[in-house]
Structure formats: C-alpha cells, structure tokens
Amino acid sequence: MKKTYAILGAGNGGQAIAGYISSLGYRVRLYDPMTEVVNKLNERGSIKLTGIYDSENKIExxxxxxxxxxxxxxxxxxxxPSIYHRDMAINCAPFIEENQFIFLHPGGTFGAFAFKKGLEDGGCKFDVPIAESNTLIYACRAVEAGIVNVAGKKDRLLVATFPAANNEMVCNSLKEIYEEIEPASNVLVTSFDNTNPIFHPAPTLLSTSWVESDKDFLYYYEGISNSIGQFIIEMDKERIEVGKALGLEYGTDLISSFDQYELEYNCKGDNIMEVVRNVGAYEGIKGPNSLKTRYLYEDIPMGLVAIASLGDALGINVERIKLIISLGEKLLNEDFYTNSRNLKNLGLENMSSEEIFNFAITGQK
Amino acid sequence: MKKTYAILGAGNGGQAIAGYISSLGYRVRLYDPMTEVVNKLNERGSIKLTGIYDSENKIExxxxxxxxxxxxxxxxxxxxPSIYHRDMAINCAPFIEENQFIFLHPGGTFGAFAFKKGLEDGGCKFDVPIAESNTLIYACRAVEAGIVNVAGKKDRLLVATFPAANNEMVCNSLKEIYEEIEPASNVLVTSFDNTNPIFHPAPTLLSTSWVESDKDFLYYYEGISNSIGQFIIEMDKERIEVGKALGLEYGTDLISSFDQYELEYNCKGDNIMEVVRNVGAYEGIKGPNSLKTRYLYEDIPMGLVAIASLGDALGINVERIKLIISLGEKLLNEDFYTNSRNLKNLGLENMSSEEIFNFAITGQK
Known part of the structure; x- marks a missing residue:
C-alpha cells in the first residue's frame, strides 16, 4: 500500500508539496492551525499546481x-517557518507513533534538535527519527488557497537525519518523491548549510531607514553594500568557527558563503557584494517594507541565537553575531533569546562539542 | 589696545570668524597646519565675507x-573638529602664556577636559581658563580659500569656562565680538547640550546600504525613520541619565532632545521622526555618500565614547550607546576607544561623579 504523508503547514510550501505528493499517488493529509485556510482548501476540494507542474490533486x-x-x-x-517548530513538536508529541519519521522541510538552524526537545517536552513516548533539509525544494507561491504556482525546483536537497544511523532509511524513503535528495552525514551539516542568518538580519538592520521609507530597494543588489558585505563575511567566519568547533570538517561538511555561491550558483567574485550581484536569481528581489519581516523575526532567534549560544558555550568569538542580535532586540524592542533556539530549547545545555557531535550522530547524550 | 585673537584652524568656521573679528578692528592671526591653505590665504592677502556680511578683511x-x-x-x-582638539592642545602647550584664555568653538563633548589634559600632557606651565561653546555660531562655507559665505548666525551661543569661576571674565570678553553668548553654569552643561552623538551615528549606520548606494537620501527626513527615531530617543535617555548622574539638573542645565528641538526650532511632535520632519532648516539636507563621514568618525569617538565611558564608570546603563560604538567599530574596522575621549584622555580616571562635577567648577581634583 502507498505510504501516507502528513503535511503540517498549509502555506505556500505545504500546499505545493501536498499537491505534488498526491499527484504521485500517495495518500496525503494536510494540517494547518488556521481555520480559514483549511475551510477554503476544503471548499475547493483539491490543490491545483501550475508552473513547472500542471495537475489537480485530491487531498485525503x-x-x-x-x-x-x-x-x-x-x-x-x-x-x-522554523519559529513554529518547537510549538508544533510539543503539539504533535501525543500523536507521534513508533514507526513514523519526521521530516523538517526545511529545518533551519538545529531544527532536528529543537523538534526533538519539543517532542520530549510535549511528552512524546517514541524516539522517532527526525530528518531535516537545508532548504525548501520549491520556489512557489499560492495564488489563492488551493492554487499554487511552482516556479522552480532546486537541483539538490541536502537531508540529514537525527540520529544519523536512520539517514539511509529516511533518504531512501524520501527519494521516492524527491530524487534530488542528497544525504548529508548529520544534522549539523544541514544546519550549518543554512546561511540565511548571515545574509538576512545584518543587511536588513543596516538598511533600516530604507526599509521604512516609501522607496523600494533591491535587497541583494543594494542592501548588501560594500561595508555590509565585508561585515557579513566576518559574521560568516564566526559561523564557520562554531561549525569547526563542533567537529565539522571545513571544506566538505562546512563551507564558506563564497564556496556556497560558487557551488550553488556558479558565482564568484572578489568580495561578497560582487558575488551576490552576479546571482541572476537575485536580480529583482526587493527588500522588505517593514522591520516586521522573517529576515529578522525568524533568522535572528532561530538562526543567530542558535549559533551565538553554541559559540559562547564553546568559547568561540561570535561578537559580530551577538552584536546583530542585540541591535535587532534594541531596535525592535524584542527579546530574541527566551523563546528562541537557545541551548535550553535545543536540549544542548552543558554539553561539550564532542558530546553535541555524538548526540547528532547517535541521539544519545 | 585692541585685543589680539589667535584663531587655530582655517576651515570654513575659522576663516569666517577670522574675517569677522578682523572686521571689528581686532588684530587677528590665523593658524592652519596645511601649507596649501595657508599659502592660498596669504596669496589672497585678506578674507572676504559674503552672505550676512559684506567685508574684505586683513589678517595680521x-x-x-x-x-x-x-x-x-x-x-x-x-x-x-573635536577629533583634533587633543593634538592641538599638546602642540599648543609650549606656547600658551599666563594671561591668555582658550575658547573651543565649539567644544564637542567634554572638549575643555580633553584640551586641559592635552595641555598637561604637552607640558603647559600655566593653568589658563578653557572655555567651550555648545555649537559653532555660523552656518558658513568657504567658496574658495579666503572667500567665505556666511549663510546664517545662531541666536544663542552657550559658553561655559573651565574652571567655572572664570566664566564671567571670559564671557564678558567674548561678548565684545558675539553678543549672542549666553553663559552656562559649567562645561558639563555645554558638553551635554551637544546632541550630535545622538543624532548622527545611529541613523548613519542604520542607513549603511543607502549611504553606500548611488542614490541620495534626505538625512533627517528619511534617515531618521520611525524605528531609528525610537531607538535614538532611547539613546537620548541614556545621555540624560549620565548627565543627571554627573549632577546636572534635568529640565534646566540638561534637557531632552525633544525639549531642545522645541527651544531651538519651536518644533514639537509625538515622536522624534515627526519633530525633525518639522524642522525647516533640515529640509534639503542629504545623507552622507560614504561611511567616511564626521557623523561617525567624529561623533562616535569624541561623543559617544565620552558619554559611554563616563556612564560605565558611574554605573549608568548606556547599552544602546555602546551598541552603536561597537557597530561602528566592527562595520568600519576602527578602534574608536584608544585615541578618543576616553576617561584617560579626558583626565577623569577613577573620579566619582561629585569629583567630576567639582573638577568642572573648580578645576581642582
């Protein structure tokens, strides 16, 4: 019998994925906490995909x-979005069953750890595998509830599973739907492959007046100016040092943003401002019109705080990352630590780097 | 015999002042370290003032x-600019004479203390009075060396003298040339009246991408956006708290930026963004085109560092001010503490707030 997928989240990505998996003949169920969205999808009765797909798909x-x-x-x-992972885990916890596995698509920074801790805190009885990808496979947008335009699909989706011993089983299963999946050795690799926390908060905050003006600006072409580019490359080095301290091998499981741009977009340059200006896909992308953006509200608490908390615990210099967290907190009047991916919520308190690495591999503390 | 003025600095302000004082019949000498400027002025043989003045004036x-x-x-x-005060003091020190007094026009934040320490460090034998104003009296610009357009003159120039006992003598003397002078009770008052450190660095840094783009922006109208305005008002509160801790009376010798705008420009508003947008004089002022601007290179080390260093020493929360200093240092790759108005260079190390207040009044530690 064909497998049953439970898709949690009926945003752009969730609708696209639900429609696509249904189109392959699998049984699909779709959850969303918002009654309005759920009602509209039920009224429509199916999900239509356009763009690179063209299909009308029943959702069970x-x-x-x-x-x-x-x-x-x-x-x-x-x-x-990763800001919902912890609550989702706590809410799921009572219903998770022994033979299931979970796939965070994508995981953000340390999503598997956060979800694991959330399941524990929610009283989950089973030690199910928790996989995470480095990114969402689609570039997609729901035109209206139940009609999703899938503009593009990535060539490569890194997936790692916590604990790592389950990765082959998980990836083999998921490859039935996405052959683009490339197994990564552990969830530290997928987590550190997410450079949104490097490329989003600092340029956004250092563009505050432009963001809040009535004038548009091009996020990558203008927002990552020369000094901002140099600054985020220094932040990127702090990310790399934390990854190295956790035991990731630089150059393979952990690469610089320069190398990531070369690998993913075949773009090079003398500095990161030049590099991002060579990325065709970035050409028309505008900056946010308000500081109430996931570039800050997701990437600071879920990304930068996670890296900074680990960096501090492991004695790595993360001063620029912490500076951007503080700037965000003060400018937005927010506490980005308490409900974030801090060490407590990641279940990584008082652990050495070796213990964290082993935890990622074995699931055992 | 008419007094002799030595004007140190032949920039826009120095040339305008030298020309004006000469026009009153005083003997004027003008110093500048740049040979080119000095040669040009000597070739011209006099300083011509235009704008609110119209005169051609010999400089001795x-x-x-x-x-x-x-x-x-x-x-x-x-x-x-205040960044040159310390070196100027050290260089002047051997030539200062017993009956002279010094007038820093303007003093920036704690200019008199910085100059006093510079004179000491330069080996000055005399304890001459050091006066400072809160601002430069003119809005002026040298069209070319020796021809200065004076567009406007302020209605009020706060002047305080270190030590305060000399203030009457100094102000009476300076009033011969500027009747706009209003004596302030001590140099802490004039120092804290300088709000450039509040209104320049944060909006500039938080506009980095715009500053470095090829697009102009209006510094006060667009650069002080809603969130930036709220942030700098919190910085302003930190400034106020440091001033209060030093013994300044809030509401008279120490006022908020809101009250300052009401007093000086008759502009009010619900928030500081609204207030500055009501200031007619700000209307066309554009933001800088580069981070190499005195808004950062003067107002951070000479203003924010002075306030933060004192705040830290006195146990006042200056976290936002320190955040902006750190951001400036990291974004510009500069050390803004070592050669700045830190406690050492101000001669205020290991002093209590009472001792600093008494020092400002009496000149005695």
Whole structure:
C-alpha cells in the first residue's frame, strides 16, 4: 500500500508539496492551525499546481485537527517557518507513533534538535527519527488557497537525519518523491548549510531607514553594500568557527558563503557584494517594507541565537553575531533569546562539542 | 589696545570668524597646519565675507607656525573638529602664556577636559581658563580659500569656562565680538547640550546600504525613520541619565532632545521622526555618500565614547550607546576607544561623579 504523508503547514510550501505528493499517488493529509485556510482548501476540494507542474490533486484530509492528520501517517513532513517548530513538536508529541519519521522541510538552524526537545517536552513516548533539509525544494507561491504556482525546483536537497544511523532509511524513503535528495552525514551539516542568518538580519538592520521609507530597494543588489558585505563575511567566519568547533570538517561538511555561491550558483567574485550581484536569481528581489519581516523575526532567534549560544558555550568569538542580535532586540524592542533556539530549547545545555557531535550522530547524550 | 585673537584652524568656521573679528578692528592671526591653505590665504592677502556680511578683511598673520600665532595673543580660539582638539592642545602647550584664555568653538563633548589634559600632557606651565561653546555660531562655507559665505548666525551661543569661576571674565570678553553668548553654569552643561552623538551615528549606520548606494537620501527626513527615531530617543535617555548622574539638573542645565528641538526650532511632535520632519532648516539636507563621514568618525569617538565611558564608570546603563560604538567599530574596522575621549584622555580616571562635577567648577581634583 502507498505510504501516507502528513503535511503540517498549509502555506505556500505545504500546499505545493501536498499537491505534488498526491499527484504521485500517495495518500496525503494536510494540517494547518488556521481555520480559514483549511475551510477554503476544503471548499475547493483539491490543490491545483501550475508552473513547472500542471495537475489537480485530491487531498485525503485537510484539517485543523493535528491528531487526525498525524495518527496513522507514515511520514510527518513539517513545512513551517522554523519559529513554529518547537510549538508544533510539543503539539504533535501525543500523536507521534513508533514507526513514523519526521521530516523538517526545511529545518533551519538545529531544527532536528529543537523538534526533538519539543517532542520530549510535549511528552512524546517514541524516539522517532527526525530528518531535516537545508532548504525548501520549491520556489512557489499560492495564488489563492488551493492554487499554487511552482516556479522552480532546486537541483539538490541536502537531508540529514537525527540520529544519523536512520539517514539511509529516511533518504531512501524520501527519494521516492524527491530524487534530488542528497544525504548529508548529520544534522549539523544541514544546519550549518543554512546561511540565511548571515545574509538576512545584518543587511536588513543596516538598511533600516530604507526599509521604512516609501522607496523600494533591491535587497541583494543594494542592501548588501560594500561595508555590509565585508561585515557579513566576518559574521560568516564566526559561523564557520562554531561549525569547526563542533567537529565539522571545513571544506566538505562546512563551507564558506563564497564556496556556497560558487557551488550553488556558479558565482564568484572578489568580495561578497560582487558575488551576490552576479546571482541572476537575485536580480529583482526587493527588500522588505517593514522591520516586521522573517529576515529578522525568524533568522535572528532561530538562526543567530542558535549559533551565538553554541559559540559562547564553546568559547568561540561570535561578537559580530551577538552584536546583530542585540541591535535587532534594541531596535525592535524584542527579546530574541527566551523563546528562541537557545541551548535550553535545543536540549544542548552543558554539553561539550564532542558530546553535541555524538548526540547528532547517535541521539544519545 | 585692541585685543589680539589667535584663531587655530582655517576651515570654513575659522576663516569666517577670522574675517569677522578682523572686521571689528581686532588684530587677528590665523593658524592652519596645511601649507596649501595657508599659502592660498596669504596669496589672497585678506578674507572676504559674503552672505550676512559684506567685508574684505586683513589678517595680521596666516601661518603654519603655531608658536608665532599663539604667543602674545590675548585669546586663543580653536575652531576645529573635536577629533583634533587633543593634538592641538599638546602642540599648543609650549606656547600658551599666563594671561591668555582658550575658547573651543565649539567644544564637542567634554572638549575643555580633553584640551586641559592635552595641555598637561604637552607640558603647559600655566593653568589658563578653557572655555567651550555648545555649537559653532555660523552656518558658513568657504567658496574658495579666503572667500567665505556666511549663510546664517545662531541666536544663542552657550559658553561655559573651565574652571567655572572664570566664566564671567571670559564671557564678558567674548561678548565684545558675539553678543549672542549666553553663559552656562559649567562645561558639563555645554558638553551635554551637544546632541550630535545622538543624532548622527545611529541613523548613519542604520542607513549603511543607502549611504553606500548611488542614490541620495534626505538625512533627517528619511534617515531618521520611525524605528531609528525610537531607538535614538532611547539613546537620548541614556545621555540624560549620565548627565543627571554627573549632577546636572534635568529640565534646566540638561534637557531632552525633544525639549531642545522645541527651544531651538519651536518644533514639537509625538515622536522624534515627526519633530525633525518639522524642522525647516533640515529640509534639503542629504545623507552622507560614504561611511567616511564626521557623523561617525567624529561623533562616535569624541561623543559617544565620552558619554559611554563616563556612564560605565558611574554605573549608568548606556547599552544602546555602546551598541552603536561597537557597530561602528566592527562595520568600519576602527578602534574608536584608544585615541578618543576616553576617561584617560579626558583626565577623569577613577573620579566619582561629585569629583567630576567639582573638577568642572573648580578645576581642582
């Protein structure tokens, strides 16, 4: 019998994925906490994909009832901004079953650890594998509820599983739907491959007046100016040092943003401002119109705080990363630590780098 | 016999002041370290004032020789960005004479303390009074060397003298040339009246991408956006708290930026963004085109560092001010502490707030 997928989150990505997996003949259930979205999807009765796909796809169940969606599914795929992962884990915890696995698509920075801790805190009885990808496979946008334009699909999706011993099973299963999946050795690799925390908060904050003006600006072409580019490359070095301190091998499992741009976009340059200006896909992307943006509200607490907390615990200099966290907190009047991916919420308190690395591999503390 | 003025600094302000004082019939000597400027002024042979003035004025001596300019003068008026005050003091020290007084026009933040310490470090034998104003009296620009357009003159020039007992003598003397002078009770008052450190560095840094783009922006109208305005008002509160901790009376000798705008420009508003947008004089002022601007290179080391160093020493929360200093240092790859108005260079190390207040009044530690 074909597997059953529970997709948690009916945003752009969740709808696209639900439609696509259904088109392959799998059984799909879709959860969202927002009644309005769920009602609209149920009224429509199916999800239409356009763009690189062209199909109309039945979804077995669209519901605000997490229990009905999760129980009995084979794979629980979480397609949510990382700020919701912890609450989602706590809410899922009672319904997770022994033979399921979870796939955070994407995981953000240390998503698997955060989800694991959330399941524990929610009283989950089973030690299910938790996989995470480095990014969302699609560039997509729901034109209206149930009609999703999928503009593009990435060539490569890094996936690692916590604990790592389950990765082959998980990746083999997920490759049935996405052959683009490339197994990574552990969840530290996928986490450190997410450079959004480097490329989003600092340029946004250092463009505050432009963001809040009535004038548009090009996020990558103008927002990453010369000094900002130099600054974020120094932040990137702090990210790299934390990754190295955790045992990742530089050059393979952990690469610089320069190397990432060369690998993913075949773009090089003398400095990062030049590099991003060579990325065709960035050409028309505008900066946010408000500081209330996931570039800050997701990438600071879920990304920078995670890296900074680990950096501090391991004695790595993360002064620029911490500076940007503080600037965000003070400028937005927010506390970005308490409910964030701090060491407590990641379940990594009082652990050495070796213990964290082993935890990523074995799941055992 | 008419007094002799030594004007140190032949920039826009120095040339305007030298020309004006000469026009009143005083003997004027003008010093500048730049040979090119001095040669041009000597070639021209006089300083022409336009705008609110219309006169052609002989200068007794224009020279790069500090000794020749300073010795025998009655009043030594320093018309320089505050970053040069310390070096100027050290260089002047051997030539200062017993009956002179010094007038820093303007003093920046704690200019008199910085100059006093510079004179000491330069081996000055005399304890001459050091006055400072809160601002430069003119809005002026040298069209070319020796021709200065004076567009406007302020209605009020706060002047305080270190030590305060000399203030009446100094102000009476300076009022011969500027009747706009209003004596302030001590140099802490004039120092804290300088809000450039609040209004320049944060908006500039938080506009980095715009500063470095090829697009102009309006410094006050666009650069002080809603969030930036709220942030600098919190910085302003830190400034106020340091001033209060030093013994300044809030509401009279120490006022908020809101009250300052109401007093000086008759502009009010619900928030500081609204207030500055009501200031007619700000209307066309554009933001800098580069981070190499005195908004950062003067106002951080000479202003914010002075306030933060004192705040830290007195146990006042100056976290936002320190955040902006750090951001400036990291973004510009500069050390803004070592050669700045830190406690050492201000001669205020290991002093309590009472001792600093008494020092400002009496000149005695």
């Amino acid at each position: 169940l669209v519901s605000t009832d997490l229990k009905k969606v999760v129980k009995g599914a084979d794979i629980v795929m979480v397609v949510n | 001596l224009v020279s790069t020789d500090l000794k020749k300019v300073v010795k025998g003068a009655d009043i030594v008026m320093v018309v320089n």
